[in-house]
Amino acid sequence: MARTRDTTWTVVSYHVGRFDPQLPRLDPQHVCFRLRVAPSPIHRYGVFAEEPIPRGRKVIEYTGERISRAETRKRYARPMHYLFTLDDYWTIDGSVGGSGAEYINHSCDPNLRAWIHKGHILYMSRRVIEPGEELTVDYKFNRSPLRDVCSCGSPKCRGSINVL
C-alpha cells in the first residue's frame, strides 16, 4: 500500500519567462475529468475544472521525461522549466511529454495534492471542486533564503512558494 507523501515531497518546478505563443494543451490520456487550460489570475496559464470533481479522486497524472539528478541540475538552470522531484534520484520533466499537469499553479491552500504511487505522480482532489475553479497544488519549494514570492491570493497564503 503506497502512502501519501503530501507533507514530504518537494516540487522544484517553477516557470518563468515569456508567454507561450500557443495555448498549452492537456493530454486526454492522463486526464480523468473535463478540464481546460486558460489564462490564470495566479500565474500565466492555469488548469480549470469544467465539471464537478468529487473529493479524493484522481484528477490528472503529472507526466514527463524521467531524468537523473545530474540532468535535473542542468535543466534547473534553464529560464523555464517544469521539474517535479519524484524521489531521491529521479525527477519528472513535464516540459517533455507533459500531460498538461505542469501548468497547474501553486496555491498555499490547494484543492489538489500529489500522490506518488509506483513511480507515478497523481494529482488527487483534496475536496469537492466546482466547475470553473482553478486547480492548484502546493509546490512546497525547498527552504531557501531566496524565496519565491507567492501570489496565490488565498487567505492562508504563507507569502512564499517555499516551505517556511
Ligand SMILES: [Zn+2]
Ligand atoms: Zn500563497
